[in-house]
Amino acid sequence: MFLDVLMRRNPRFIEAAMALHQQGFIPPNSYVLDLDMVEKNARVFSEKASKLGLKTFAMTKQVARHSGFCAAIMRGGINRSVAVDMDCAISCHRAGLKTGHLGHLVQVPRGDADFAAAQLQPDYWTVFSHEKAKEAAQAAHKAGRVQNLLARIQMENDTFYRGHEGGFSASDICEVADQIDALNGAKFAGVTTFPALLFDLETRKVKATPNLDTLARASEALAAAGRSDIEVNAPGTNSAVMLEALANAGATQCEPGNALHGTTPLHAVEDLPEGPAVLYLSEVSHHHGDNAFCFGGGLYIDPVFPKYDVKALVSSEPTSSKSALSSVEIPDYSAIDYYGMIDAAGPVKPNAGDTVIFGFRGQAFVTRANVVGVSGVASGKPVVTTIENIFGQVIDWPERQL
Known part of the structure; x- marks a missing residue:
């Protein structure tokens, strides 16, 4: 294709x-x-994201966390990764690409929590449940840190790939935020989902999933409860051409993966900025x-x-x-x-x-x-x-x- x-x-x-x-x-x-093209793609993406105030975390799993790929995207202006799992986080960390987001898509195993908190020190750590929030908080407290936690949220009609399900009920987000803040070593930082954007085969365009609206509603509820500076992590089919729509929907974080090597579904049907x-x-x-x-x-x-x-x-x-x-x-x-x-x-x-x-x-x-x-x-x-x-x-x- x-x-x-x-x-x-x-x-x-x-x-x-x-x-x-x-x-x-x-x-x-x-x-x-093609590492030259990867660097160019990262620069195109990161410059657009920066203008829109979006934090950018690079997904590297599609190209097996190659150290040269990590170096190329850093030269292109992206200095943080989103790790699909612990192997991903460790590989990127070893290559010099710091961990911006951990625990999403794959939760951090209990036995890896201490290592993640003390050695990887992610900017953000996603949790799907109170049990995983407690594990992350305890590990961070042990390491003498306060860890920013993102709550993975979901509603009944949200879109998930089979085997990716999980998360707090979006209708309970204010209570969830309070419970996370009550944990020693943890701070509630915001909300996330996956996927927020998906390629539609019929129209051959990228469309927002119901999940993006779920994020927006949760963010509004948190703001109404007096919480400001809430992070909204909205990963899924990214390209520089989609960033303005994400920002307009309230996202504060984006996570390019296939865009960095020009293989999102949209790249197959349109000539986008990333080669x-x-x-x-x-x-x-x-x-x-x-x-x-x-x-x-x-x-x-x-x-x-x-x-x-x-x-x-x-x-x-x-x-x-x-x-x-x-x-x-x-x-x-x-x-x-x-x-x-x-x-x-x-x-x-x-x-x-x-x-x-x-x-x-x-x-x-x-x-x-x-x-x-x-x-x-x-x-x-x-x-x-x-x-x-x-x-x-x-x-x-x-x-x-x-």
Whole structure:
């Protein structure tokens, strides 16, 4: 779905990745990042957010918390992360990207609370229940800190992905705020939800979910109760073009993720300010029947769109030409993606060792893929910076080649 955008808007990135793979610098089963473009995207986003008074926390899970990605967005003006889980927070912290928001989407496990409070020291910590609020408060008190807590709230008609549910009743928010403030080590800081914005397949536009109205009503109730400076955290399908609508709806915090590498659903149907900065690279392994098999491991295509004809560029030479496109069958989600199956009966005749380039919206952190940073694409002098695993830890690729 995003390969066409890559071919139109960042062809030199595709060609650089192919060349580096053919030269032996990038292994198959790799998410490859154009770090120059990531920095540019972060700057576009952060400058717009700053003008609107929005705090920006970067989501890094989609590209597996790569340290070079963290450094690029910091150069672009974003100095805080939102951690999807503790592994995410630790990886970003290690890379120098401080924890701006922890506990949302995944709550902090009880056994990690002391470490989170003392070592990560997040600006904001989301809790879904009184029990989790007490854990966070006790850990912060033990560390000699007062922790800002965000209450995840919900109403009956709010939108949640299955398995993401949880939170306080929005109608009780004033009482919840008082109860959090009564805990030693805690301060009620505001409210949050997910998702506040979603891509609508029918209109091909991003729309507010009922959750955004829930946040607004809760904020109004808190203001009426005499509480000021309430933080309203409104994550979901972000782009620089959506920030004004978020600010107008009362949001004070935004959390770009896919926007930083140009792969929100809206980026697939409109040319937005953020350019495409990620691709998935594989290599032809062998043939069987009318298919050429390419290595998998990271073929998790985030199902934001209905199933579609997946295509890839297949070539032994750097190219972004449509003449190198082939259809590819991706294993069903119930199967392990050892390989993707390229149609070898069409015009393109793949050979073993050929580079295979996909453009899709991935979630690298749930795969066994490598994540590779590349700098110098814009200057025509691309080089690999680091090759890392899904925890943002450097892999010594040359050593594997000995």
